[in-house]
Amino acid sequence: MTTMKEIAVKTGVSVSTVSLVLNGRDKGRVKADIAQKVKAQAKAMGYRPNPLARSLRTSHTRIIGFISEEVATTPYAGNIIVGAQEAAANLGYMLIIVSADGSYEEGKQIAALKRYGVDGFLYAKMYNRVTNVPATLSSHPVVIVNASEPTGRYSSISPNEFTIGYDATQYLLAAGCQRIAYIGDSEPILAQGKRFNGYQAALKDAGQAFRPELVTQVSRNQEAMDSVEHMIQGAHPDGFFCFNDSRSWYVYEAAARRGLHIGQDWSLVGVDNHRVFAETVAPRLTTIELPHYEMGYWATCKLISHIEHIDPSTMTLPATTAPLPPLQADGTTLIHCQLLEKESVVNH
Known part of the structure; x- marks a missing residue:
C-alpha cells in the first residue's frame, strides 16, 4: 500500500505538502505545478486514501446506511440498491444495507448502523406508500426512497x-x-x-x-x-x-x-x-x-448534498431511462415514469 511518505520521497517535497494536496487543502498553500506533480505521482503509484484515517480527521465515515423493507429480496425493486450503490461509489461513499421487516428488528438495525458511524440514511420501501420515519433517525440526514412522508420534514422521491x-x-x-x-x-x-x-x-x-x-x-x-x-x-x-x-x-x-x-x-x-x-x-x-434505479441514484445524491451541506444544483446527474428530477427540491419529489413501447398495442 503506497504511503504519503513514499510519494514525498519520489516528488522531493515534504509529507505535509503531499497531505495538503491529496486531502484537497492545497489551494493557496502549494504551488499549482507542485500540486499537479504530487497528484500525478500518487496516481502512478496507485495511491488510495485510508478511509479510517480520513474519518478520524473529518468526523465523517463516508458511509451511508440503507434501511430496506423487502427491497433487497424483490427482483425489480432491488434496482433501488443498484442505483444507490452506483451514486455512492461515484461520490466517494459506500453503502451498508440492512433489511428491516418489523418495528423491533428495524430499531436494532438502525442502532447497528449508528455504531458504524454512518453519515446519513436512505429509508426505502418495497412499494410506494406514505410512511413515518423512525424517531431514532431524527438527528441524522435522511432521504426516503419509493415512499413519501406526511410532514414534509424529510426529502423523498417516489413514482408519479x-x-x-x-x-x-x-x-x-x-x-x-x-x-x-x-x-x-x-x-x-x-x-x-x-x-x-x-x-x-x-x-x-x-x-x-x-x-x-x-x-x-x-x-x-x-x-x-x-x-x-x-x-x-x-x-x-x-x-x-x-x-x-x-x-x-x-x-x-x-x-x-x-x-x-x-x-x-x-x-x-x-x-x-x-x-x-x-x-x-x-x-x-x-x-x-x-424507475427504481433512478430513485436510488437520485436519493443518494440528495442525501450526500445534505451530509456535505453543498448546493445540490452543482451535482451532475446522469442520463437515465426516466429523466432524474432536479435535486434542489425539498419535501416530496415525484419522478415521471417512462412508457416503453413494445408490441402489445395496435399500430393504427
Whole structure:
C-alpha cells in the first residue's frame, strides 16, 4: 500500500505538502505545478486514501446506511440498491444495507448502523406508500426512497403514480381505442388510487365518458381471471390498462381463448417492465417502467448534498431511462415514469 511518505520521497517535497494536496487543502498553500506533480505521482503509484484515517480527521465515515423493507429480496425493486450503490461509489461513499421487516428488528438495525458511524440514511420501501420515519433517525440526514412522508420534514422521491395511469390511457387513446378497460388492484394502496385517477382524467380530457362496467379491481389467481372474463364479456373493451404486468396475463389468456391477438385485435399496456413478463410473453408487452434505479441514484445524491451541506444544483446527474428530477427540491419529489413501447398495442 503506497504511503504519503513514499510519494514525498519520489516528488522531493515534504509529507505535509503531499497531505495538503491529496486531502484537497492545497489551494493557496502549494504551488499549482507542485500540486499537479504530487497528484500525478500518487496516481502512478496507485495511491488510495485510508478511509479510517480520513474519518478520524473529518468526523465523517463516508458511509451511508440503507434501511430496506423487502427491497433487497424483490427482483425489480432491488434496482433501488443498484442505483444507490452506483451514486455512492461515484461520490466517494459506500453503502451498508440492512433489511428491516418489523418495528423491533428495524430499531436494532438502525442502532447497528449508528455504531458504524454512518453519515446519513436512505429509508426505502418495497412499494410506494406514505410512511413515518423512525424517531431514532431524527438527528441524522435522511432521504426516503419509493415512499413519501406526511410532514414534509424529510426529502423523498417516489413514482408519479397519477401520470402512470394518465400516460398509459392516453397512449391507448392515441392508438384508436374507444373502450379502454382498467384492470386494477383490489387492495386500497396508494398506487391503485392514483393510477385509477390518472386513467379517469385521461378519458375525461379526451372527451370520453367514464364507464364503470369497464373497470374491475382484482387480486390474483382464478377469482381474478373470472372477474376479468366477466368484464370482457359484458363490456367488450378494445384496449386494456393493467395496474401491473402480472395482471396483463389475464388479458393474454382471454385473447387466446377467443382466438384473438394482442397487438392486432386488442391493445394492452401494463406497469413494471417486470423481467419475467418482458422476457416471456409474446407479443412483448408495452409497459411503464417503475424507475427504481433512478430513485436510488437520485436519493443518494440528495442525501450526500445534505451530509456535505453543498448546493445540490452543482451535482451532475446522469442520463437515465426516466429523466432524474432536479435535486434542489425539498419535501416530496415525484419522478415521471417512462412508457416503453413494445408490441402489445395496435399500430393504427
